[in-house]
Amino acid sequence: MEANQILFIAIALLTVLSAAMVAFSNKLIHSAFALLATFTGFAMLYVYLSADFLAVTQIVVYVGGILILILFGVLMTHKIYSTTKKTAHNSLIVSLLGGILSAGLILFIISKAPWAPLLAKGFNPTTAIIGKEILTGYLLPFEIISVLLLGALIGAIYIARAEDK
Amino acid sequence: MIQLESFLIISAIVFSLGLFTVIYKKNAVGILMGVELILNSVNLNFVAFSKYVDAHINGQLMAIFIIILAASEAAIALAIILNIYRNRASVDVTQLDEMKH
Numbered sequence: 392m393e394a395n396q397i398l399f400i401a402i403a404l405l406t407v408l409s410a411a412m413v414a415f416s417n418k419l420i421h422s423a424f425a426l427l428a429t430f431t432g433f434a435m436l437y438v439y440l441s442a443d444f445l446a447v448t449q450i451v452v453y454v455g456g457i458l459i460l461i462l463f464g465v466l467m468t469h470k471i472y473s474t475t476k477k478t479a480h481n482s483l484i485v486s487l488l489g490g491i492l493s494a495g496l497i498l499f500i501i502s503k504a505p506w507a508p509l510l511a512k513g514f515n516p517t518t519a520i521i522g523k524e525i526l527t528g529y530l531l532p533f534e535i536i537s538v539l540l541l542g543a544l545i546g547a548i549y550i551a552r553a554e555d556k
Numbered sequence: 557m558i559q560l561e562s563f564l565i566i567s568a569i570v571f572s573l574g575l576f577t578v579i580y581k582k583n584a585v586g587i588l589m590g591v592e593l594i595l596n597s598v599n600l601n602f603v604a605f606s607k608y609v610d611a612h613i614n615g616q617l618m619a620i621f622i623i624i625l626a627a628s629e630a631a632i633a634l635a636i637i638l639n640i641y642r643n644r645a646s647v648d649v650t651q652l653d654e655m656k657h
Contacts, residue, residue: 403562410569410570436563445619468585480582494569497568506560509560510611520613524617
């Protein structure tokens with residue numbers, strides 16, 4: 392085995408195991424920190440897929456933004472100082488059944504599907520292509536998503552602010 | 557050689573773990589974490605197909621839009637969760653049934 396493949400297996404294990412820790416951890420704060428490893432693992436997998444811009448975006452947006460938001464959510468709504476307190480859960484059997492059923496279905500489809508012939512693309516920089524595409528072919532989705540972001544920004548501030556009485 | 561299938565299998569496992577998290581957790585922030593796992597696994601699928609099947613990079617562009625949607629979704633969801641916590645001092649989703657009847 393080449394070093395390339397060993398590294399890939401290590402990254403895949405990191406991603407999957409930390410995702411499992413998010414799912415099975417009894418304390419929400421542990422799940423939040425395991426999410427850090429999952430997001431970083433996905434960024435490394437994007438590097439393997441020659442998506443350099445997306446890997447950096449993943450780190451900046453997910454690890455730097457969404458994870459911080461989630462940690463804020465955990466810290467502001469959860470009584471973290473009582474470390475013995477465990478989070479209540481729904482039925483384990485029903486949840487496991489749902490997860491295993493969906494995993495089985497997707498893996499079955501992956502094994503049976505006739506995939507299109509694969510391309511052998513090299514590792515090329517993508518940032519310039521993405522910038523050109525967003526302002527030409529994907530201009531309408533880009534504009535719609537900017538309006539959506541503005542709406543989400545105003546909406547989140549309006550919902551979260553303290554009401555003045 | 558690293559194949560398309562290896563990425564699809566990782567993505568399928570993480571998707572199922574995310575679905576499990578959404579069903580299993582009672583805390584609203586935990587459910588939000590499960591949704592983030594699901595969105596990430598879908599993104600991995602898009603980027604993998606963009607590398608191995610598509611001659612252009614449409615999958616990566618779609619993944620960028622999904623990342624933006626996930627960010628705004630997390631912000632709105634946490635605003636709603638904080639508001640619920642302020643009113644009820646709990647974020648247990650099984651207790652929230654005022655709008656059910």
